[in-house]
Amino acid sequence: MADEKYIIYGSEYSPFSIKVRSYFRYKGIPHEWRPRTQDNLEHFKAHAKLPLVPLVLCPDGSALQDSTPIMEEMEKRYPDASISLEEEALNFLSFLLEEYADEWGNKPMFHYRWWRDIDQIAVAKGIASGVMPNASREEKEQYAANVRKRMVPRLSFVGSSEQTKEGIEASLDEALELLEDHLSNRSFIFGGRPSFADFGLFCQLYGCTQQPTTQVIIEAYSNVASWIDQMLEPEAEGKFEEWDCLKETLTPFLQKQVGGLYLPWAVANAKALFSEEQRFTVTLKGRDFTQDTIKYTGRSFHILKNRFSKVEDRAQLEEILLSSGCLEPLLKESW
Ligand SMILES: N[C@@H](CCC(=O)N[C@@H](CS)C(=O)NCC(=O)O)C(=O)O
Structure with a gap:
């Protein structure tokens, strides 16, 4: 109707x-x-x-x-065309990747958006046009200037600073390299159909295509670029794959991005929230990363751990998580 x-x-x-x-x-x-x-x-x-x-x-x-x-x-x-995988272990990985994307994958997108003048100007202008499509050029320019003034100081919300800039930028390069490899012989992260992981990951990278600096970076990764494009109007092309097909290129992503960056950072944030600290520092890949605690991430990490604790068919999942350095942070109950 x-x-x-x-x-x-x-x-x-x-x-x-x-x-x-x-x-x-x-x-x-x-x-x-x-x-x-x-x-x-x-x-x-x-x-x-x-x-x-x-x-x-x-x-x-x-x-x-x-x-x-x-x-x-x-x-x-709407249960048809489900974005959940039937295999419990793989479905948890899909949620884990979505959570990584929402909470960590958002950092490079937001950092690049508001760090350099060229990106600040382009994005603020785009936002102004979206919010006031019929306004005069002067009104849009004024609105864009205000957006820029309001958003640049918010870089600190994602932990972007002189101290963390290099690590955040390196994390995008690494994520793109690993995804490029993984998407070389499949349409979506888990095979022929999109999952929670695809929706979470692609949207942060789509945001990167709207910013001059990251637009150029992404263009160099053709598999990733066409997946982003396809994810704007996704259509299933086949079935989800088995772990044996996925593992060769998905394990390095889990290891380096999820186990090496997102999880230690989420644990440090949860620990700081627990001890009522406003700010925390965690060493990620040899670099100190300092930022204010985020309550939302604390809650969503808790939900993720809960989801993990409810998985019944655990053997395969625990093996995958152990081999990618993701198991221990998900088991941690208290600090
Ligand atoms: N956890 C939320 C995050 C939503 C969020 O952060 N939205 C941003 C834009 S991506 C926002 O509305 N910012 C304030 C604004 O645009 O006025 C979700 O998954 O929907």
């Missing part, structure tokens, strides 16, 4: 909104993509508990926020 439609309030410059939009497109869920603009801000505010996009308005009038719970809820309502 025409009125059985979801509304996704989002922004072309919000990776988490793009993630949810791609998901709705893949599932064929009737929806309207509605860029949040000055004109609809009051309507958005009336439904949003948090001032964040995406916001999904359901046909029954209720509202959903936060991309992972949104997708999980939609999976219950």
Whole structure:
């Protein structure tokens, strides 16, 4: 029915909104993509508990926020073309990669967005055009200047600083190299169909294609670039693969990016939250990484560990996680 439609309030410059939009497109869920603009801000505010996009308005009038719970809820309502893998172990890896992407993969995207003048200017201009499409050039320029002024100091929210710049930038290069390899003979991370991992990972990299500096970096990785493109309107091309097919190129990604960066960082953040410290330092690949604690990451890491504790068929999963240095951080209960 025409009125059985979801509304996704989002922004072309919000990776988490793009993630949810791609998901709705893949599932064929009737929806309207509605860029949040000055004109609809009051309507958005009336439904949003948090001032964040995406916001999904359901046909029954209720509202959903936060991309992972949104997708999980939609999976219950629309079970066809499931983005979950049947094998429990692989499905957990898909969630682990999604969590890595949301909490760590977001760092290079955000860092590159607001670090250099050239990127700040390009993105602020794009955001201004999205928020006030019909305004005059002067109004847009003024809005863009304000966005830039507001967002640059927020670099600290993701831990981007002179101290961490090199590590964050190196982490994007490494992630791209590993993904390029992994995507050389498959369409999606787990084979012929997109999973939670694909939606989480691609959207942060799509954000990178909107920034001059990272746009050039990404262009050099043709497999990654075409996967990003495909993920904007994903279509299944086959089946999920078995671990034996995936392991050769997925293990290095788990080892270096998830076990080497995201998990030790998430553990240090959780530990600092537990001891009520405002700030923490963790050594990642030989570099000190200092940032303010993030409550949201603490909560989502806790949910991930809970999810892990509920996996019943553990033998294969524990072996994979052990061999990639991801097991111990997920087992840690207290500090
Ligand atoms: N955990 C949330 C994160 C949402 C989020 O951080 N949204 C950003 C844009 S990507 C936002 O709305 N920032 C404030 C703004 O754009 O006004 C999710 O997965 O949906």
